[in-house]
Amino acid sequence: MGINSDGGDTASITPNIASGRISAQQESDNFADLHPLLTPFQASVEADRCYFCYDAPCMQACPTGIDVALFIRQISTGNTTGAAATILHENIMGGMCARVCPTETLCEQVCVRNDKEGEPVQIGRLQRYATDHLMASGKKVFERPDDSGKTVAVIGGGPAGLSCAHGLARRGHNVTILEAREKPGGLNEYGIATYKTVDNFAQREVDYILDIGGIEIQTGQRLGQDFTLDDVRAKYDAVFLAIGMGGVNALGLAGEDADGVEDAVDYIAELRQAEDRRQLKVGQRVLVIGGGMTAVDIAVQSKLLGAEEVTMVYRRGQQQMNASTYEQELAQTRGVNIRTWAAPQDLQMTDGKLTGMTFARTRLDNDGRLVVTKDTFSLPADVVFKAIGQKLVSEPLTGGASAVALEGGRISVDPERRTSLADVWAGGDCVVNGEDLTVAAVEDGKVAARSIDTFLQQGA
Amino acid sequence: MADLRADFLGIKSPNPFWLASAPPTDREVNVTRAFKAGWGGVVWKTLGLDPHVVNINGPRYGAIHGSDRSLAGFNNIELISDRPLGINLQEIKAVKQAWPDRAVVVSLMVPCDEASWQGILPLVEATGADGVELNFGCPHGMSERGMGSAVGQVPEYIEMVARWCKKHTRMPVIVKLTPNITDVRFPARAAKAGAADAVSLINTINSIVGVDLDQMAPMPTTDGKGSHGGYCGPAVKPIAMNMVAEIARDPETHGLPISGIGGISQWRDAVEFMTLGAGNVQVCTAAMVYGFKIVEELVDGMKTWMDDKGYERIDQFVGAAVPNISDWQHLNLNYVVKAKINQDLCIKCGRCHIACEDTSHQAITHTVNGERRFEVMDDECVGCNLCAITCPVEGCITLEQMTAGVDPRTKLPISGTYANWTTHPNNPQAVPVE
């Protein structure tokens, strides 16, 4: 211990965690909009690049099946309102998705413009152009029909829950969203990187969605604590579960509860809710364990908050990271180091405080399996962020008389997002095959709303 | 919510967008697909007498492309329907039965004798079609045989054939006009004199879209030769709109229903045609280039615009711009504008300067106080609009009206009164003002 192949003797490090590492000006620059709204001229030039393809690949690649070619043509004919309506009809969170979707692996990846020019049409930014324009205009796209008299409980007010609630409200049903947190929006409000959703967009979008009427939100209502699945099944005609993944995977190392070892998602939630981000405590040397979107987000935002050295450590190579190449480049251009083929071994402590971490080098064996070698190295750290994935907190779903079937730790659903219980649907991160993307959660909610509507009508 | 339903000559359609008589409306499969996509109506591809015509087997289309391959103009040397009359009639009947809420009008072109027209009209009537459109417009091929534009270029023939048709059918008769004439009002007046219910325009314009410089032959080229074709698509829209407007404001034809055609590619084009007096519109090239799906954009765009403007029905804006179409001589000579360059938007490309310097009125600086800077000199600016059109930045150069003071160019005071050429002292034919 303490003998390192690189990184020095971690035991001699004095932990350095402090707030106020950046100036007010740096704070506002660092957390500014990553991809600002296109100007009308930019939008017009970009929209003109769309070929209006037949059976457009982008539309196929969009998990919510937005008619991309049509909405872009509408933008180019000056019908921005109609463009937004086209988007929202398939994806009620078109505004958020325009900001957070990894378009480089979805619609824009398959744009036929890539073939000869290597530059796709900037679909995400055009989508934002249309939806921002609509929200600013205050125009309504949906009218709520007559009250159906049916009631549905939606548990969890994140993207999946809100999408389902809107899909039901739009068909005349009455929805109650039971949300554990103080604010609705789920990870849109508490998780997404700050610079992707500035100006309180998450709440503004929630307000826009709720504007249809027929949706009541009760916050501070946690399934398993404030009510049970039995309760809601007895009270409502149908239930949609959209509780995301509340738990965080542990590293399984001694000292995980020590000062300086943090859950990335918790810290991000704090960051997203901070009145003054400069008051947040930031390590001088930060290690991030993981290779997904959350890892990139915490690494980049730590850097933006003034951490001097930020290193993401991932146990496989860059190609295997869940974070897209675009996200990885974002991290690297913001000064984040990426170290690959290294698995966490030990946390180093001094007086109960974190000082560094030891990793073992990894490689693939001939069968492609990951092998952890005996070759280790240590890195100094004031803070280690765990970002190796989240998991479903399943107790409230399996405890009572109403138990839903799980599969691999997540809720098992059919293509219509029905669970094993006839009156219970589920979607978003909490279900099997959840892609852990906002857009996939929105699609789940949309599909479930359709199925629930059919169910409610048959029951009538 | 805006109501897009249209009633043209009593022919009802859920929206004012019809497909023009052309390949998109050539057969039942196409038309069925079009109706599924949402088109309000079709004018079936022109029918002739048997034996049916034959098309060339070489390329029949040509085009003018922009540098990004977007299509500016389209050209064709196709003839009328090259299928037997009986098959077309059968399919028309089937389509009309399957789609009773859509407009199905049948385009006809038969030799210029009464018997031919008298013969075909009852056959069309029997299909249940909503009306007929007389194709007096095709400028190539058929015109060599004394049909199409060969008829449309002679007002007396138009009147005569229209009258025959009105005599031999109860269906509404639309006369489709050729733009290959000097003054479109004469054929329109003739159609009206022949008791036609409406005119539609324009058909295609005589054109050669390009020359193959290796073969030294017009394009599209068939075995080393090419013939002129008919031009359509976005490029012809201004020509078509002027012709529609001419008919709409001509006292002799004012009020005659018009179906507007020519270069309509998006909702705004359609609205513009309609404000100039068209009761509905027909589309060909845009559908041929992008497919039937564009109707979704047309319908939604018009609807959104109507909602924004507070129009509930289309007849509320049909013809709305007609009262404002004027002759040059009646334009107000006391209306003075000056170009203004927004320096915050200016990217300093200098194109406004050189355009004005070389070809207009030398009214824009290139250097101010030793700096590259473009400013309008009001004492030279005639307000011609060239700089604003040339400027690559939309909205950077605007034309601002002078409402008071003295025009620094003419040294004349800005007057709030209206005065036009008819009373101007320089006009030898001026009528003195009372």
Ligand SMILES: Cc1cc2nc3c(=O)[nH]c(=O)nc-3n(C[C@H](O)[C@H](O)[C@H](O)COP(=O)(O)OP(=O)(O)OC[C@H]3O[C@@H](n4cnc5c(N)ncnc54)[C@H](O)[C@@H]3O)c2cc1C
């Ligand atoms: C840090 C981070 C960054 C991300 N960045 C992106 C990105 O850039 N792009 C992208 O597409 N995706 C991103 N994702 C993934 C995306 O946020 C999720 O896939 C999406 O939010 C899932 O939606 P959901 O509705 O299923 O769950 P959530 O958004 O997690 O919402 C679940 C809701 O249920 C509530 N809840 C939980 N338990 C209970 C309970 N027991 N009772 C009542 N309510 C409960 C929660 O408070 C929450 O409001 C990111 C995720 C994280 C963690």
Ligand SMILES: Cc1cc2nc3c(=O)[nH]c(=O)nc-3n(C[C@H](O)[C@H](O)[C@H](O)COP(=O)(O)O)c2cc1C
């Ligand atoms: C390939 C082609 C074939 C056409 N055939 C006919 C025809 O058979 N009868 C007719 O009346 N007009 C015919 N037209 C003219 C169109 O109906 C229409 O008047 C013209 O193309 C202008 O409209 P657009 O600019 O929308 O294409 C044809 C046009 C094209 C491009």
Ligand code: SF4
């Ligand atoms: S469009 Fe169809 S018919 Fe025409 S050349 Fe191409 S493949 Fe042949």
